[in-house]
Amino acid sequence: MSARLVLAALALLAAGCSGLKTYPNDGPKNLHVATQTDRGVRAALHLHAVNGECTTHYDGTLALDHAALDVGVPAGRPTYLVVSFDTSSFMAGSRSTSVGTLLTPRPGYEYQLAVRYKQDIYDIALREIDRKGVSRDLARRPLAGC
Amino acid sequence: MNWKVLAPGMALLAACAQHPQNAEEFRQYVPTASFGKVQTFEANRPLRDIAKTFQAKAPECLNVSVRSVERSSTSNINILTTYKPTVLVSEKRAELHVQRSLKGNVIVPGKPPEGGDYFLVADATPLDRNRTRIDIYAPSIGANTLIRAVTGWATGENVGCPDMTKS
Numbered sequence: 001m002s003a004r005l006v007l008a009a010l011a012l013l014a015a016g017c018s019g020l021k022t023y024p025n026d027g028p029k030n031l032h033v034a035t036q037t038d039r040g041v042r043a044a045l046h047l048h049a050v051n052g053e054c055t056t057h058y059d060g061t062l063a064l065d066h067a068a069l070d071v072g073v074p075a076g077r078p079t080y081l082v083v084s085f086d087t088s089s090f091m092a093g094s095r096s097t098s099v100g101t102l103l104t105p106r107p108g109y110e111y112q113l114a115v116r117y118k119q120d121i122y123d124i125a126l127r128e129i130d131r132k133g134v135s136r137d138l139a140r141r142p143l144a145g146c
Numbered sequence: 147m148n149w150k151v152l153a154p155g156m157a158l159l160a161a162c163a164q165h166p167q168n169a170e171e172f173r174q175y176v177p178t179a180s181f182g183k184v185q186t187f188e189a190n191r192p193l194r195d196i197a198k199t200f201q202a203k204a205p206e207c208l209n210v211s212v213r214s215v216e217r218s219s220t221s222n223i224n225i226l227t228t229y230k231p232t233v234l235v236s237e238k239r240a241e242l243h244v245q246r247s248l249k250g251n252v253i254v255p256g257k258p259p260e261g262g263d264y265f266l267v268a269d270a271t272p273l274d275r276n277r278t279r280i281d282i283y284a285p286s287i288g289a290n291t292l293i294r295a296v297t298g299w300a301t302g303e304n305v306g307c308p309d310m311t312k313s
Contacts, residue, residue, distance in 0.1 A: 085309065093216070095309075095311040095312070096311070097309045097310065097311050099307065116306065117309075118306075119294070120291040120294075120308065120309045120312040121291065121294065121295055121298065121304060121306040121307065121308055121309065122306055122307055122309055123304075123305065123306035123307065140206060
C-alpha cells in the first residue's frame with residue numbers, strides 16, 4: 001500500500017472518529033460568511049439547533065476554508081453558531097479555540113457573519129440586513145441567555 | 147526523573163515564589179521581576195471610550211479556561227488554566243485586571259490571591275480630553291497575545307479577542 005493511501009485511510013479514520021458531521025446546508029441561504037484567517041489556521045462553523053429548554057442538538061459543521069460561504073440557517077428558531085479556530089505546529093502541538101453566538105433568523109432577513117483570525121487575535125461580527133437593505137450589528141449572545 | 151516533567155515545575159516554582167495579593171502589589175512587583183515588563187503608550191481616545199471597550203471586551207474575551215494536555219512516554223501534563231478579568235472604572239482611571247489560576251497536575255507553592263495570580267494589569271489615565279496614557283504590567287514572556295489585544299482595545303484599532311491558547 002502506498003504512503004498516500006495509508007495517509008488517506010488515516011485521514012478518513014480521523015474524520016470518522018472526530019464526531020463531526022457535515023452540515024446538510026440545504027435550506028435557503030440566509031447567512032453569508034466572510035472568512036479571513038492566517039495561513040495554517042483552520043476555521044469551521046458548527047451549527048446547533050436550540051430547543052425551548054435551551055438544550056442543543058448538533059446539526060453539523062462546515063469548513064470555513066474559502067473567503068465566502070453561504071449557509072442556510074432555519075428561520076424562526078434559535079441556532080447556536082460556534083466558530084472554531086484550529087492551529088497546529090510541530091513545536092506547539094494542536095490548539096483550538098472557539099466562540100459562539102445565538103441567532104434566531106427572521107424570515108426574509110439576511111445575515112452576514114464576518115470571521116477573522118489574524119496573528120492570534122480573533123473576531124466574529126454578525127449583522128442583520130432587512131428587506132430594504134438596512135443593516136444593524138447583532139451583539140454576541142451566549143447560549144446561557146437563550 | 148525526566149527534565150520535561152521537572153522544567154515546568156521549576157519554572158512555576160520560580161514564577162510563583164511571590165504572589166502579589168492585589169493589583170497594586172502586582173504593579174510594584176512587575177518592574178522588579180526578572181520576567182516582568184511595563185509598557186507605556188498614549189492612545190488617541192478619551193478615557194471613557196477606552197473604559198467602555200474594556201467593559202465590553204474583557205468579559206466577552208477573557209472569561210475563559212484553557213486546558214493544556216501533553217502526553218508522551220515520559221510525561222503526562224494536564225493543566226486547566228482559568229482566567230478572571232475585572233474592570234474598575236472611575237472618573238479618573240480605568241483599570242483592567244486579569245488573574246489566572248492553574249488546576250491539574252501542577253504544584254503552585256504559596257498562597258495565590260482569591261481569583262488566581264495576577265497575570266496582567268492595564269491602567270488607563272487621561273492626559274487630556276482626547277488622549278489617554280496606558281500602562282500595561284505583565285510578564286515579558288507568555289503574555290504577548292493578551293498584551294497585543296489589550297493594546298488594540300485601548301487604541302480602538304483592533305477589538306478582537308486574544309486566542310488565550312497562545313498566551
